[in-house]
Amino acid sequence: MIDGGIPLGRLFGIPIRLHFSWFFIFILVTWLLAASYFPGTYQGWSTAASIIAAVITSLLFFSSVLAHELMHSVVARASGIPVKGITLFIFGGVSQITEEPRVPKVEFRVAIAGPATSLLLGLVFGAIFFAVPERFEAVRAVTFWLGSINMVLAVFNLLPGFPLDGGRVLRSILWWRTGNLRKATRWASTAGRVIGFLFIFAGIWLLLTGFWLNGLWLAFIGWFLSNAAAGSYRQLVIQQMLQGHDASEIMTQDCVMVAPDTTIEKLVNEYVLPSGNRCLTVGEAGHVQGLVTLKDIRSVPREKWSGVRVTEVMTPIDKLKWVPPDEDLAKVLGTLTQQDINQLPVVEGGRIVGMIARDNLLAFISMREKLGM
Numbered sequence: 001m002i003d004g005g006i007p008l009g010r011l012f013g014i015p016i017r018l019h020f021s022w023f024f025i026f027i028l029v030t031w032l033l034a035a036s037y038f039p040g041t042y043q044g045w046s047t048a049a050s051i052i053a054a055v056i057t058s059l060l061f062f063s064s065v066l067a068h069e070l071m072h073s074v075v076a077r078a079s080g081i082p083v084k085g086i087t088l089f090i091f092g093g094v095s096q097i098t099e100e101p102r103v104p105k106v107e108f109r110v111a112i113a114g115p116a117t118s119l120l121l122g123l124v125f126g127a128i129f130f131a132v133p134e135r136f137e138a139v140r141a142v143t144f145w146l147g148s149i150n151m152v153l154a155v156f157n158l159l160p161g162f163p164l165d166g167g168r169v170l171r172s173i174l175w176w177r178t179g180n181l182r183k184a185t186r187w188a189s190t191a192g193r194v195i196g197f198l199f200i201f202a203g204i205w206l207l208l209t210g211f212w213l214n215g216l217w218l219a220f221i222g223w224f225l226s227n228a229a230a231g232s233y234r235q236l237v238i239q240q241m242l243q244g245h246d247a248s249e250i251m252t253q254d255c256v257m258v259a260p261d262t263t264i265e266k267l268v269n270e271y272v273l274p275s276g277n278r279c280l281t282v283g284e285a286g287h288v289q290g291l292v293t294l295k296d297i298r299s300v301p302r303e304k305w306s307g308v309r310v311t312e313v314m315t316p317i318d319k320l321k322w323v324p325p326d327e328d329l330a331k332v333l334g335t336l337t338q339q340d341i342n343q344l345p346v347v348e349g350g351r352i353v354g355m356i357a358r359d360n361l362l363a364f365i366s367m368r369e370k371l372g373m
């Protein structure tokens with residue numbers, strides 16, 4: 001969902017990244033604090049004081065968001081679930097936890113860790129606010145805002161709509177009670193869509209009553225949430241559909257092998273056009289050297305096809321992403337998506353025995369959907 005960004009290093013061994021959209025929200029939060037909240041609440045403050053307090057508060061706020069995500073990730077990793085990293089982006093933070101928990105108990109622990117951290121931070125900032133004497137107004141101002149916002153974060157994330165943390169907590173409980181992950185996900189993500197729509201309506205209402213920035217923001221979050229809820233249910237259904245099936249079931253086996261000195265012209269006219277063949281390997285005497293895809297062919301201008309040999313455009317075998325015939329289809333889909341490729345050769349004992357195209361996988365999914373499997 002969120003790729004790229006600036007690497008910030010590691011915390012507890014977990015890579016942290018800043019997505020470019022984060023700078024927008026950082027500037028917005030800092031600006032709202034400096035130009036509106038602090039001057040409005042503390043009238044004696046100079047502009048400089050407001051700006052300094054705003055920058056410190058904003059940095060501590062995003063550190064709080066990071067702490068929330070970090071606890072999800074740390075608990076996930078401690079439970080044996082691999083974590084790719086944490087990215088801070090426009091809607092806060094996201095932990096890239098690559099696998100779904102296998103048991104309800106683990107999902108519950110991973111989900112609750114974030115809001116529990118926010119709650120704890122809220123209490124700590126609140127305690128500082130109450131402990132610090134009134135003459136340290138700036139410290140009190142900053143800790144009051146941070147205490148409140150962490151409480152808001154804890155409560156917001158505990159709303160019982162998947163994929164919010166509270167929705168995950170709900171799903172883990174339903175999963176534990178019913179023993180049915182799919183059903184639990186369907187209910188929890190339906191709740192997520194309902195909450196998303198409520199946010200959108202509330203946002204539009206705010207927008208119409210003059211609070212355009214808050215309204216727009218709320219509607220935007222609602223839209224993001226309802227999309228994520230629908231998407232995550234669909235993803236799970238597909239995962240479950242693919243489970244227990246392997247690459248050999250859907251691969252096409254009519255691979256052809258052409259000699260390394262074959263021109264693209266000859267390849268297209270003799271192999272691609274007559275049979276629509278898309279598994280085109282290059283090699284000699286049963287020994288595969290590489291693979292040519294339609295994309296490789298398209299990369300050469302038409303008028304040069306007769307002068308370019310397949311070895312010049314092929315992907316060499318040692319640079320190919322491939323899967324064994326018994327690879328789980330859910331993992332095949334993951335590889336196709338993560339690598340953003342359309343074709344994946346199936347290799348056994350150093351030989352290409354078949355090819356999986358994205359189309360094969362989509363056909364497999366849509367057939368099972370039509371049959372209600």
Ligand SMILES: [Zn+2]
Nearest residue numbers: 114115157165
């Ligand atoms: Zn969370």
